[in-house]
Amino acid sequence: MLGITLLVTLLLAGSYGYKIYMDYRVPVSYTGRIMSVAIVEDLEFLEGREKRASEHNPGVFFERALLPYSSDGTLYLSQDFAVEKWTGELTTGSQDSFLCTLPDAAWEDKAGSIRDSHVFKLWLVEEDCYYELALAVCGMPVMTLSTQRSEKQDLGDYETDPDRFYYDPDTLYFGQIQVFNPGLGVPQYEIMESGVRYYLRGAGSANFKKKSYAISLLDSKGDKLDAALLGMRSDNSWKLKAMVLDTNKINEKTACQLWEEFALSNTEVNESGPRMEYLELIVDNQYMGLYGLVEPVDTKKLELDKRDVLYKFTDWLLPEDEDFDYAIEHRWKIMTFIRVRYPDPIDDYQKAWAPVRDYLNTFYRGAGDGRAAETKLYLSNAIDMLLFNMAVSGSDNYYKNMYFVADVDETGNYVMRQIPWDLDLTFGTIPGKAFKDNVTVVYEEAAIPFLRDTRPELVRAPLRERWLQCRETFLSTEHIQDIMEANRDYLLNSGVMQRENTRWPGYQMSLDITARLDYQERRMVWLDEYFENF
Numbered sequence: 185m186l187g188i189t190l191l192v193t194l195l196l197a198g199s200y201g202y203k204i205y206m207d208y209r210v211p212v213s214y215t216g217r218i219m220s221v222a223i224v225e226d227l228e229f230l231e232g233r234e235k236r237a238s239e240h241n242p243g244v245f246f247e248r249a250l251l252p253y254s255s256d257g258t259l260y261l262s263q264d265f266a267v268e269k270w271t272g273e274l275t276t277g278s279q280d281s282f283l284c285t286l287p288d289a290a291w292e293d294k295a296g297s298i299r300d301s302h303v304f305k306l307w308l309v310e311e312d313c314y315y316e317l318a319l320a321v322c323g324m325p326v327m328t329l330s331t332q333r334s335e336k337q338d339l340g341d342y343e344t345d346p347d348r349f350y351y352d353p354d355t356l357y358f359g360q361i362q363v364f365n366p367g368l369g370v371p372q373y374e375i376m377e378s379g380v381r382y383y384l385r386g387a388g389s390a391n392f393k394k395k396s397y398a399i400s401l402l403d404s405k406g407d408k409l410d411a412a413l414l415g416m417r418s419d420n421s422w423k424l425k426a427m428v429l430d431t432n433k434i435n436e437k438t439a440c441q442l443w444e445e446f447a448l449s450n451t452e453v454n455e456s457g458p459r460m461e462y463l464e465l466i467v468d469n470q471y472m473g474l475y476g477l478v479e480p481v482d483t484k485k486l487e488l489d490k491r492d493v494l495y496k497f498t499d500w501l502l503p504e505d506e507d508f509d510y511a512i513e514h515r516w517k518i519m520t521f522i523r524v525r526y527p528d529p530i531d532d533y534q535k536a537w538a539p540v541r542d543y544l545n546t547f548y549r550g551a552g553d554g555r556a557a558e559t560k561l562y563l564s565n566a567i568d569m570l571l572f573n574m575a576v577s578g579s580d581n582y583y584k585n586m587y588f589v590a591d592v593d594e595t596g597n598y599v600m601r602q603i604p605w606d607l608d609l610t611f612g613t614i615p616g617k618a619f620k621d622n623v624t625v626v627y628e629e630a631a632i633p634f635l636r637d638t639r640p641e642l643v644r645a646p647l648r649e650r651w652l653q654c655r656e657t658f659l660s661t662e663h664i665q666d667i668m669e670a671n672r673d674y675l676l677n678s679g680v681m682q683r684e685n686t687r688w689p690g691y692q693m694s695l696d697i698t699a700r701l702d703y704q705e706r707r708m709v710w711l712d713e714y715f716e717n718f
Contacts, residue, residue, distance in 0.1 A: 209279050209281075209282050210222045210282045210284070211282070212224060212229045212282075212284070213225070214284065215287070218270060218285065218291050219270050219272060219273055219274045220273040220274055220275060220283075221274050221283045221284060221285050221306065222282060222283065222284040222285070223284070223285055223286070223287055224284045224285070224286065225286075225287070226286075227286070227307065229309075230307070230309070230314055233309070233310075233312055233313050233314050234312060234313040234314075235313070235314060235315075235316065236313050236314070236315055237257060237315070238257075238315060239255045239469060240253065240255075240469060241253035241259070241469075242308055242315045242317075243276050243277065243278065243281065243308060244259055244274060244275075244276065244283065244306070244308060244317065245274070245275050245276065245277045246261060246272055246273070246274055246364070246375075247272045247273065247373070247375060248277070249362060249364070249375050249377065250362075251274070252326050252328045252362065252364065252466045253466070253469055254466060254469055254470060254471040255469045255470065256318075257315070257316070257317050257318055258303075258317070258318040258319075258320055258471070259306065259317055259318065259319045259320065260320050260322055260326050260464065260466060260471070261274075261319055261320070261321050261322065261326075262321075262322050262324065262325055262326040262364040262365070262366045262464075263294070263298060263321050263322070263323065263366050264323070264366040264367045264368075265294070265295050265298045265299065265323035265677045265678060265679075266295075266677075267294075267366075267367070268294065268295075269294070270291075270294060271366060271373050272373060274306075276308060280310060280311055281308060281309060281310040281311075282308075282309055283306055283307070283308055283309075284306070284307050284309060285304060285305060285306050285307070286305060288304060288305075290302045290304065291304070294321075295677070297321060298321050298322075298323040298677065298678065298679045299323070299676065299677050299678075299679050300679065301320070301679040301680075301681075301682040301683060302321070302679075303318045303319065303320055304318070304319040304321070305317070305318065305319070306318075306319050320683065321679070322464050322678065322679065322680065322683075323677055323678030323679050323680070324366075324368070324462050324463055324464060324674070324678040324680065325363060325364060325365045325366065325368055325414055325461070325462075325463040325464070326362075326363075326364045326463060326464050326465075326466065327361065327362065327363050327364075327424075327463050327464070327465050327466070327475075327477070328360075328361065328362045328465075328466045328467070329357075329359060329360075329361055329380060329382055329397075329399070329465070329466070329467045329468070330359045330360045330361075330362075330468060330469075331357045331358070331359040331467075331468050332358055332359040332360070333357075333358050333359070334355050334356065334357045334358070335355065335356045335358070336354065336355055337352060337353060337354055337355060337356060339352055339354070343514070345516070346516055346518050347516065347517050347518035347523060350518065351518075351523070353383035353384060353385070353398075354384075355383065355384075356381055356382075356383050357381065357382050357383060358379070358380070358381050358402075359379070359380055359382075360377065360378070360379060360380060361376075361377070361378055361379070361380035361399065361401065362375065362376070362377050363375070363376040363377075363413055363414070363463075365413075365414055365415075368414045368415055368461060369414055369415010369416065369461070370415055376411055376413065378401050378402060378403065378409050378411065379401070379402035379403060379404065379406065379409070380399055380400065380401060380402060381399070381400045381402055382397050382398065382399040382400070383397065383398055384396070384397060385397055385398040385423065392426065392428045392691075393688070393690065394426045394428050394472070394473065394688050394691060395426060396423070396424055396425050396426045396475075397423070397424040398421070398422070398423055398424070399421075399422050399423075399424060400420050400421050400422075401420045401421075401422075402420075408420040413461075413477060414461040414463065414477060415461070416459050416461065416477075416479050417459075417479055417485075419479065419480070419484070421480050421482070422477055422478065422479065422480070423477070423478040423479075423480060424465065424475045424476070424477060424478075425460070425475060425476040425477075425478055425608070426473075426475060427474065427475070427476055427608055428691050429608050429609060429613060430608045430609075430613060431619075431691075431692065431693060431694050432672070432693070432694060432695065432696075432697050432700060433462075433474060433671075433675060433693055434668055434671040434672055434675070434697065434700075435607065435608050435609070435610045435611050435613060436460055436476055436478075436606075436607045436608045436610070437460045437461075437462070437476060437671050438576075438610075438611070438664070438667050438668050438671055439576045439578070439604070439607035439610045439611075440457065440458050440459055440460045440478075440607060441667050442572065442575065442576060442658065442659075442664065442667070443455075443457045443458075443572055443604055443607075444457065444459065445657075445658040446568045446571075446572055446654075446658075449654075449657070449658070450564055450565065450568055452562065452564045452565075453562045453564060453565045453601055454486060454487055454601075455565055455568060455601065455603065456481075456485045456486060456603070457481060457485075457603045457604055457605070458478050458479055458480070458481055458604075458605060458607075459478070459479045460476045460477065460478045460479075461476070461477050462474065462475070462476060462477075462674065462675070462678070462680075463475055463476075463477050464680060464683070471683065471687055472687070473680075473683065473684045473687045473688055474675075474680050474683075474684045474693070481587050481603055481605055482494075482525075482526075483526050486587075486589055486603070488526055488589070488591075490527070491592040491593070491594070492526070492589065492590060492591050492592055493524060493526065493527070493536055493539055493540070493589075493590040493592065493598075494524070494525040494526035494587060494588075494589055494590075495522055495523065495524060495525065495540050495587065495588040495589075495590070496522070496523045496525050496586075496587055496588075496605070497521070497522055497583055497584055497585065497586050497587075497588065498521045498522070498523060498584065498585070499520070499521035499584055500583060500584050501520045501521055502520075502544065502548060503519055503520035503522065503544070505541070505545075507519050507520050508537050508541045511533070511537060512533045512534055512537055515530075515533055516533075517530055517533075517536070519537070522540060524536050524537070525587075535592075535596070538596070538598075539590035539592060539598035539600065540588060540590065542560070542598075543560060543561075543588070543590075543598075543600050546560060546634075547560075547630045547631045547634045548630050550634070555597065557634065557635060557638065557639070558635060558639055558642055559597075559599070560598065560599065560600060561599060561600045561601070561631055562599055562600070562601050563635075563642065563643070563646065564646075564650070565601045565602060566601075566602065566629075566631045566632050567632060567643075567646060567647050567650050568650070569586075569602040569604070569629060570628055570629065570632045570647075571647070571650060571651055571654060571659070571715075572604065573604070573627045573628070573629070574626070574627055574628065574711055574714075575654075575659055575664070575707075575708070575711065576607065576610040576611060577610055577611055577612055577625065577627060577707060578604065578607065578609070578610050578627050579609045579610070579613070579614040579615065579620075579625070579627060580606065580608075580609040580614075580615055581604050581605075581606070581607060581609070581610070581627070582627045582628055582629045583629055583630075585604070585605050585606040585607075586602055586603065586604055586605060586629070587602070587603040587604075587605055588600055588601070588602055589601045589602075589603065600631075602629065611668075611700055611703065611704060612699075612700060612703045612704075612707075619699065619700075619703075621699070621703060623703060623706045623707040623709075623710045624710055626714075632647065636718065644718060647715065647718055648715060648716070648718065651715045655708075655712070659708075661704065661705055661708045664704055664708070665701050665704060665705070668697055668700060668701060668704070669697070669701075672695050672697050675695055676695050681693050681694075681695055
């Protein structure tokens with residue numbers, strides 16, 4: 185008991201001592217504090233000190249972590265706009281320097297200052313010099329990538345390994361990552377710091393100035409490190425999507441949320457797909473703007489065993505039988521832009537390519553093996569994929585940008601399931617054009633239409649029943665529009681749009697989603713008629 189009392193006394197004394205230290209280290213008159221930063225009436229005490237600038241954070245910490253910083257002198261502080269009080273403390277970490285700010289009414293309106301992208305002024309003052317800094321408060325998580333070294337990759341040639349030639353990065357970057365999460369999906373403020381390997385990703389997005397990235401978390405030894413980010417699953421591999429083609433920046437997140445609701449409501453088959461959360465990104469002290477952090481679709485998510493095969497469809501080209509033969513002969517894991525993502529490495533290329541080869545021959549050419557077509561897929565999953573793609577107007581997702589999972593049994597027979605991916609061209613956005621106001625376009629993968637015509641008794645009634653079930657719940661027009669508006673409101677309240685548009689004037693972001701909401705309302709009316717007669 186005496187030991188516990190002594191410990192409590194020491195903790196209280198330490199807390200009091202820290203407060204005295206915090207007060208002591210500001211050797212000028214001040215009227216109060218905000219996040220431990222002294223509020224001063226004027227800056228006369230700066231006279232005689234040298235004004236300096238720095239390419240790197242000159243020493244401003246948030247909860248013992250260096251704040252994200254851009255080389256123009258801007259600090260980026262992540263805060264939850266829904267929490268009334270400011271969270272955490274800004275410090276210098278040194279007794280020989282202090283932070284101060286001038287009176288600013290915006291400090292009294294946290295939510296408003298975040299929403300309006302208000303920039304506060306801070307001064308980091310040292311004995312003989314000072315730094316004048318801008319403080320941008322971001323209403324969403326902030327991530328930094330800091331490069332320490334890079335490695336050029338030898339991609340070989342097309343004939344040797346076309347998958348590596350097309351899809352592996354030219355350069356790998358190694359360094360450090362920070363993620364400041366003010367409370368998204370977690371009970372309290374969370375700061376994650378680790379090593380990182382990253383590279384530029386996305387064949388289609390490579391032509392845009394705003395790049396997308398793939399990142400892998402590393403521990404101090406350079407080995408893979410699993411960590412839960414932004415309330416999502418614990419993993420080492422993540423994607424950062426630039427969302428260039430989506431002017432409203434709500435398409436992919438809304439579509440991911442809707443697919444998650446499909447998956448949760450289907451108890452027959454694992455339909456786990458991508459999840460996404462917003463963040464602001466800084467790379468090597470350069471502000472890069474708004475990004476979507478996305479969980480990958482992989483073996484862990486899909487619960488694959490050693491016989492199963494995971495394919496990714498990355499183009500619209502339909503391979504011929506001789507294309508498969510060529511890929512098998514040359515031991516390729518990519519063929520006409522269908523990629524084998526699992527297993528890796530491939531032991532038997534004939535077995536790896538067999539399920540997708542037969543699936544395409546069955547549903548796209550009507551010439552598969554002798555097994556009944558309806559046994560080659562999970563009917564409930566194929567129905568869900570069709571309904572989802574039609575509901576979100578997945579203009580780039582009903583063959584291309586899909587994962588196909590072949591669950592293979594001990595006899596070699598497979599059952600195929602489908603998972604969507606890369607969902608930015610949705611809700612009226614189409615390739616080559618920002619928005620197309622045509623609600624009657626059909627976006628269907630071939631399997632269900634094939635069975636509708638060949639085995640209508642298996643498809644028509646279950647599809648209509650599933651459509652009506654979904655329409656009464658998560659596919660109601662109001663619910664879809666609510667998700668869109670919630671994502672729009674989050675972006676609006678976070679204050680990110682002004683920073684995004686300043687950074688990328690050529691890709692102007694807009695939070696006016698009136699046309700999108702109207703499009704979706706008319707689209708759902710048309711779909712009710714379409715599926716009534718499917």
